[in-house]
Amino acid sequence: MSPIDDSDYDRSICTTCAAQYSASGLRPYRIGEEAFGDGCPICLDERQYVLPTGQAWTSWRELDRKHTMSLQPEPKDSRIVRIVTEPKIGQIGQTPFLIRTSEGSLIWDCGPYLSPSVVESILSTTSPSKPLLGIAISHPHFFNSSVTWARKLGCKVYICVADKEWFMRKDEFVDDKRLTGALRGRHFPGSCVLHWDRSTDAPEEFSLLRTGVLFCSDTFKIAIDRRMMTFMWSYPNYIPLPPKAVQKIWQSLRPFNFNDIYSAWPGDIAYGHGKAKVLKSARRFIEMEGWGSNDFALEE
Numbered sequence: 628m629s630p631i632d633d634s635d636y637d638r639s640i641c642t643t644c645a646a647q648y649s650a651s652g653l654r655p656y657r658i659g660e661e662a663f664g665d666g667c668p669i670c671l672d673e674r675q676y677v678l679p680t681g682q683a684w685t686s687w688r689e690l691d692r693k694h695t696m697s698l699q700p701e702p703k704d705s706r707i708v709r710i711v712t713e714p715k716i717g718q719i720g721q722t723p724f725l726i727r728t729s730e731g732s733l734i735w736d737c738g739p740y741l742s743p744s745v746v747e748s749i750l751s752t753t754s755p756s757k758p759l760l761g762i763a764i765s766h767p768h769f770f771n772s773s774v775t776w777a778r779k780l781g782c783k784v785y786i787c788v789a790d791k792e793w794f795m796r797k798d799e800f801v802d803d804k805r806l807t808g809a810l811r812g813r814h815f816p817g818s819c820v821l822h823w824d825r826s827t828d829a830p831e832e833f834s835l836l837r838t839g840v841l842f843c844s845d846t847f848k849i850a851i852d853r854r855m856m857t858f859m860w861s862y863p864n865y866i867p868l869p870p871k872a873v874q875k876i877w878q879s880l881r882p883f884n885f886n887d888i889y890s891a892w893p894g895d896i897a898y899g900h901g902k903a904k905v906l907k908s909a910r911r912f913i914e915m916e917g918w919g920s921n922d923f924a925l926e927e
Contacts, residue, residue: 820843
């Protein structure tokens, strides 16, 4: 990743989905006056939306004046750290994770802004033996300012090539065929989850956490009751995934063991029996869409 330059601070950022574009000075518009402004393809897609007030833009430079950031460790495992922005930016408002493993740190998902103090804090956790391994992003709604983050942190960004068309910094895209992995059938063609096997990665102070953990973003989503998951093609527009897509998600997750599930928003956590909860939820979801249990065999 090339070093940051001053132009990164002025590149346009969508105020709804928080995607950063290569261009600066993109024009806002009101609904009905689209011809006089610049649209955001991510928000114009049926999975997302343009606000009734129309399309608006901001920039890293503007965000730097209005927002603060902090690193907030999760109470049950301090190696899992949320990167929190206040007030939230955009309508989605996800919190990326800094995950500190024995091999180094990984940032899961991304945001539109990264403060100098948080850059310093993240880099202070790294060392030659435990480097920052990179930024991996689940799907296009969280691509955000990933190129600028990577330049600030001196690391690479990893996304699924199936979602390349939604990566708005296309001049920075490199197709590396050595890396594979995605769920088959989901929110976006390349939507991913992250699995961390803590069974061999738990020092003495974390000896009770020798279980797998899954970071689901909103490839599937934790329901309010924390006992069920939901599977949607569009969350804001309430369009569910078809049963076959839910089946493929489960088939992709079956080989992995995981106990806890972390979503992209603070408090959206399902502790304990995570894999069983996904299985139960997938069965229930497809039954409510008209499939019977004999149509969709979901063996554990």
